[in-house]
Amino acid sequence: MLCLRAEQVKMNIHLANKAAIVTGAGRGIxxxxxxxxxExxxxLLLxxxxxxxxxxxxxxxxxxxxxxxxxxxxxxxAGFAEAAxxxxxxxxxxxxIVVNNAGYTWDSVIQKTTDEQFQSMLDIHIVAPxxxxxAASGWIRDAAKKETATGTIVMRKVVNITSISGLDGNPGQAGYSSGKAAVVGLTKTMAKEWGRYNVNVNAVGFGLIDTRLTRPMEDAETSIAIGDRQVQVGMQSQVREQATKMIPLGRVGTPDDAAKAVFFFCSPLSDYVTGEVLVCSGGMHF
Ligand SMILES: NC(=O)c1ccc[n+]([C@@H]2O[C@H](COP(=O)([O-])OP(=O)(O)OC[C@H]3O[C@@H](n4cnc5c(N)ncnc54)[C@H](O)[C@@H]3O)[C@@H](O)[C@H]2O)c1
Incomplete structure (x- = not known):
């Protein structure tokens, strides 16, 4: 039995015998x-x-x-996806279950955005998923064909993580929003390619969730090591405060809030939903 932590709501959702890969599973969402x-x-492979x-x-x-x-x-x-x-x-x-969640921000207005910076945002947010x-396609196709031959249907799940920045645009995030917008295209295409293999492919787009990516920049731990480089993440306090005021539900989301939306797409509750983007933002759009 799963205990949804925040509200202690008990649900009978069992994922025993399901093997899941979650990227960017070291912290945050x-x-x-x-x-x-x-639970x-x-x-799990983290x-x-x-x-x-x-x-x-x-x-x-x-x-x-x-x-x-x-x-x-x-x-x-190169080769990391196949190894995973x-x-x-x-x-x-x-x-x-595949959850393509890993990501980070590397923000600046377009005239200050380098080729390396823009490409890095595409590499992590769309090329890696x-x-x-x-890499998973061969195994998924073979498994689905065997299951179909024996008259069994096993639903598999892909959840790709996007952002309201990718859906609505956000100043200072040309690279990030481009990568996150592309996630929607990949999601919708794979839903159409893999429907025949009984794979639900959906995306969740977050608004402002309280993680290292959105903490005030003065906080410790708002930089991320990528290769030889330290990339500054986090938000200016004033921008974070203004963004929080735009959230109809009146608060920044928690990682558990975010995880619950993703969990829906990992569970049998979403067996007849595919190619969709669920926005989990407390009602905020940019
Ligand atoms: N926090 C938000 O408000 C918010 C909003 C919209 C979308 N998102 C998205 O949610 C996802 C999770 O972000 P988060 O807020 O939990 O951030 P986070 O920094 O807390 O966690 C992201 C994790 O991804 C890992 N990661 C980054 N680049 C990687 C790489 N190249 N290879 C392997 N791992 C890598 C990091 O090490 C980190 O542990 C990201 O895709 C992010 O863009 C977050």
């Missing part, structure tokens, strides 16, 4: 998603570039018999 999947009984964060995440989630493995590395590096899929299948013998789904 990815960690909250992984926790919710683990529902799924076996992926992150930040190895110490992964070690902590694994120890936090490895309770009550949860099966948790990790793979540290940069999702944008191979590890998930080798560890758990299945591939049922594309590669992971391509």
């Amino acid at each position: 990815g960690l909250a998603i992984a926790r919710m999947l683990a 529902a009984g799924a076996s 992926v992150d570039i930040d190895e110490p964060a992964l070690v902590e995440a694994k120890s936090a989630l490895s309770v009550n018999g949860a099966k948790v493995q990790t793979l540290a590395g940069d999702l944008t590096s 899929v191979a590890k998930l299948v080798a560890e758990f013998g299945s591939l049922d 594309f590669r992971l789904l391509r």
Whole structure:
């Protein structure tokens, strides 16, 4: 039985025998998603570039018999997606849920945005999810064909993470919003390609969720190591305050708020929903 942490609502959603890969699972929203999947009984491969964060995440989630493995590395590096899929299948013998969540911001107005910066945003937000789904495609097709031959239907789940920045645009985020907008195209296309394999492919677009990406820049821990570079993330306090005032529900979201929307698309509750984008933003649009 899954206990949805915030409200202690009990739901009978079991994901035992489901093997899930969650990218960017070392902290923030990815960690909250992984926790919710683990509590529902799924076996997990956690992926992150930040190895110490992964070690902590694994120890936090490895309770009550949860099966948790990790793979540290940069999702944008060549061959990483194939290695991740191979590890998930080798560890758990299945591939049922893919959550493309890893990401970061590298903001500036367009005249200050370098080619490297723009390309980095496309690499992590759209190229990495594309590669992971391509790497998973052979296994998914073979499994679905075998299941169909025996008259069984097994629904598999892909959830891609986007942002209201990708849906509505946001000044200072030409690269980020372009990558996040592309996620919608990939989601809708894969929903059409993989419907025949019984895969639900959906996206969740977040507004302002309280993680390292949105904390006031004065806070510690608002920079992220990517390759040799430290990229400044976080928001200016004043911008964060103004954005918070635009949220109809009146508060910044928590990682658990965000994870619940993703969990819907990982669960049988969404078995007849595909190609959709669910906005989880407390009602905010830019
Ligand atoms: N926080 C928000 O308000 C918000 C809003 C809209 C969308 N999002 C999206 O939600 C997702 C999760 O973000 P978050 O807010 O939890 O941020 P976060 O920084 O707390 O977590 C993101 C994780 O992704 C990992 N990561 C980044 N680049 C990676 C790479 N190249 N390879 C492997 N791992 C990598 C980081 O190490 C980190 O642990 C991102 O895709 C982000 O763009 C967040």
